[in-house]
Amino acid sequence: AHFRRKTHNLPPTIFPTLPIIGHLHLLKTPIHRTFATISAKHGPILVIRFGSRRVLLVSSPSAAEECFTKNDIVFANRPRLLAGKILGFNYTSMAWAPYGDHWRNLRRIATIEIFSSHRINNFHDRADEGRLLINKLVSECSSQVNLKLVFQELTLNVMMRMISGKRYFNGEMDDKEGKRFREIAKETFMVAGASNLVDHLPVLSWFGVKGFEKRMVSLQKKRDSFIQDLIDQSRNRKPKDIKDNKKKTMIEVLLVLQETNPDYYTDELIKSFVLSIHNGGSLRGSYWGFYKNIHCETEVLVQSQELLTAGTDTSSTTMEWAFSLLLNHPDVLTKAQNEIDAHMMNHNQNRLVDESDMASLPYLRCILNETLRMYPAGPLLVPHESSEDCMVGGYHIPRGTMLLVNQWAIHHDPSLWSEPARFDPERFQGLEGTRDGFRFMAFGFGRRSCPGEGLAMCMVGLTLGLLIQCFDWERVSEEMVDMSEGAGLTMPKAQPCVAKCRPRPTMHKLIS
């Protein structure tokens, strides 16, 4: 059943709404699919309840457009969820900060000091990580390659090199510090796994919730002290690095700012900044735990996020989906290989692709866009919250409403895409960039959209380009790669992508 509350002109809702938990009982994983089914039945603008929290669920381009254009400032706030309090440094990190001066300043620093193309180009070498990856694959080629691990380690190395100049996987850092980092990463996975409780909602007890909170707090302490150590080390190294402007790490950039304004650029701020950057896309939560929190208020939604694995999570998951699609569509893989070969031939060059080639490889970009359409790493974006009353689709939306934009539903709407379930990179031919109005926006839109977009596209594009250029790839058996989505809000693959590769004969010289 479905009705409209004419009196207040609120959007339609759905029945039944249960006491305390609201509509939480309806939520089955993968949650973006459940929401898409609900919206297809009841409409693209709906109000549902997560316990006491009012949630606006939007799943059409025109409604999304209204939220992120005329109402962009109103929705630029974030809801205060438990994870934001604990992992988001009491709501001071970029992703969790309420809309206001502090958030604006973080975004401004990030835009200029971290994500400007000048900085992205000068941060510690992603191409170098690419080459190390090729070496690793050449030596592992005889056996099957677990691409999930390969991509996770690569993106962790890239992000940590950018942040602190260090790499922690495969190589030099097999010391105490590397071990500590890898342990934190592992624990993050465990906490993430343990808290994926949506299936067990009815049996959750207050103790379960408290136990989880305790684990998050303890994990956060370890991350905090890890980053503090990195800051202290950088502080000791600083004078000589400052001169070498090009090779400054992110921590060093922030330490220079600390000198000019120590009261604002405290170590706390640097830590929250580092973690929210590192956290990258996973702010939307690599998973959400929904619980019935009987004890406290009637707050029932807890969004959790990974930190140390997370900035990497969105990018590495995107790489994994892209590669799985390519393994299942060898014709597309060959076409991408031909494009890279032709590009090199046209320029009379015999070298590995680098980021500067990306603009000349439109088909590779189509593959990325089509991957992000089918498997957007933030299928529901990150939750927003309205800071004032506003109107969407002619409905009245009260202040304090949490906004979820189901971009997965928009990306799979058959009235917007022909055969949405088909992998068809050609459909993006001619599109420059990563946005197609409001029907395709894998990085969000407006003030709160992803600041890491440029970096992510470089990192994912370069990695795929190198692997396609250097190796021939095959599935491990006749069977197609399993494409099921695991439980979680960053759209993880249920099964890790495993493949076989062989260096291409024409590339032997270059990669040996």
Ligand code: HEM
């Ligand atoms: C393929 C990779 C990625 C995808 C698909 C992605 C997507 C997104 C999306 C959909 C949002 C939420 C937008 C909204 O709230 O409406 C977001 C936010 C964010 N992303 Fe990304 N992202 C990716 C990679 C990264 C990387 C590599 C970084 C950092 C290095 C990053 C940093 C952030 C931050 C800090 C926010 C929060 C911004 C704010 O609240 O002001 N992302 N991302």
